[in-house]
Amino acid sequence: ILSNNHVLANSNDAQIGDMILQPGSADGGTYPADMFAALYDFVPINFNQDAPTCSITKSIAKLGNAAARAIGSAHRLDAFQVSTMPNYVDAALACPLDPQDLDDEIIGVGKVIGMMVNPKLGEKVCKSGRTTGYTNGEITLLDLTVSVNYGGGKVATFMDQIGTTNMSAPGDSGSLGVMFIDQAPYAFGLLFAGSDKITIYNPIKAVADALNITF
Structure with a gap:
């Protein structure tokens, strides 16, 4: 089962073997009644670090936000240190507890070849x-x-x-x-x-x- 890290692996916080629910908890799924699969693998996400300590960077963000407020914009600037490790995918795999629960056709699309x-x-x-x-x-x-x-x-x-x-x-x-x-x-x-x-x-x-x- 292919999905995202943030869907199956809770944005790096899950462990291999953790149970996956279907339907998910947001849709009323409960543990253990709706156990469907187990987390098999995921690509870790490299998150950006905390806010920078550079006073110039913080001042630029502060001035930008003041200008945004002045013109009535709802958008705001946020300064952070970019991770030195880039990300290319937010991806993870789960293994079904019963393969017969799966259908390899996507609704409205069919079987991807x-x-x-x-x-x-x-x-x-x-x-x-x-x-x-x-x-x-x-x-x-x-x-x-x-x-x-x-x-x-x-x-x-x-x-x-x-x-x-x-x-x-x-x-x-x-x-x-x-x-x-x-x-x-x-x-x-x-x-x-x-x-x-x-x-x-x-x-x-x-x-x-x-x-x-x-x-």
Whole structure:
């Protein structure tokens, strides 16, 4: 079972062998009645360090926030030290307790038969997720560098990501991004973040290489 670190491994806080619930606890799942799988592997996320001690950096952030307040903006600047170890994927694997509980077809998509490792700008894509179901989008950004707030003061910077038009909402993380080639579905990315304007995917080749999996 392929998903995100922050979905299956609790943003690095889980241990291999921890139980996975289906439905998840947010959807009413309970332990042990809804045990479905066990955490098998995950790629650790390198989180950015605490706020910098540099007085110049802190002053710039303070001035920027004062200007934002003055013009009525709801956005704020936050200074932090970027991790020296870049991230490329937010990915994890779980092993089902009973393989018969799984279906290798994605609702609305079908069975993915391979990977598209060189997606292009403007290509049409889709995904099927827990919150928004089946949605369509278009690739708008490649080689994207983005900082993602995981809550609890955890921020991580990711490089070489894929951006699409908004096609997701919270709870869709872990969905497989798919494009159709000659009417056959190929994976191009693993959805892990987004906003009301953009959805962000890890490139599927980076995910496959990091977890040593194939499609």
